[in-house]
Amino acid sequence: MSQPTLTCREFIDFIMGWLDGELEPAVRRSFAEHLDMCPDCVDYLDSYQRTVALGKAAWDAPGDAPVPDEVPEQLVQAVLAARRRA
């Protein structure tokens, strides 16, 4: 089996470029080769992608504080009063 052309450190540096489709073709090939050979980096890439997904979902669930769908009445009145004064 040949040695990966990227180290794990370099692989991790390139993850965002890989996910955004911004890597040069040669780097993309090296990235894919490393992914084929390195189970640790397979796990790292998976957990990186899931970190992004969990971040996006962290405020999504209805019923979870602190995500108000309704604006507090006091704030509505303060905003409207400020407009009348302006």
Next chain:
Amino acid sequence: MAKQRAPDAAGRADKPGEDALLAGLRAGRDEAYEQLVRGYGGRMLAVARRLLGDGEDARDAVQEAFSSAFRSIDRFEGHARLSTWLHRIVVNAALMKLRTRRRKPEEPLDDLLPAFLADGHRIDPGGPWQPAEALEHREVRELVRRSIDRLPESYRTVLLLRDIEELETAEVAEMLGIGPGVVKTRLHRARQALRGLLDPELREGGAAARSTRAVKP
């Protein structure tokens, strides 16, 4: 705003509804202003709270955002959705507040990033995370929010604006007065640091597995 693009039942208008609302605002009708505040204020407050926390600052930022929106409503050209326009205004208002805040002590980011041996291998590869469905719990969402709050401010802000508020790199760069390359670097490092904070909890056999196993989503 990024998380409310679709029309819904909470008073946030679809495009024809937005056009009628805009006409009312431009005509200076009080009821149109009230409709705007009631329809969009809740989600604007949610955005401000993500950036500023639950205190007075978030409510102040929303008030300042509406004042700014009211002043510039005549310049809103209607190319963007009203919700998108208001989203940017409240993000800017919240960023202004963040700039004037006293910084809290922060964990150095490097401590949260992966560490490597001289040959480029990771020192602690850790192992795989639990299956995605095992992480769909309120407790995990709370853990993620707390972990985002532990990131150093300049990284937390970029992560929130890019990944959660879903603003483009160029927009974030302009809002923060930094280059697009810096936004990308900070985002990648923020994601790695957040991953590092979550890893001990979410890897197979991690603490979140034990605490949520008996809990329904």
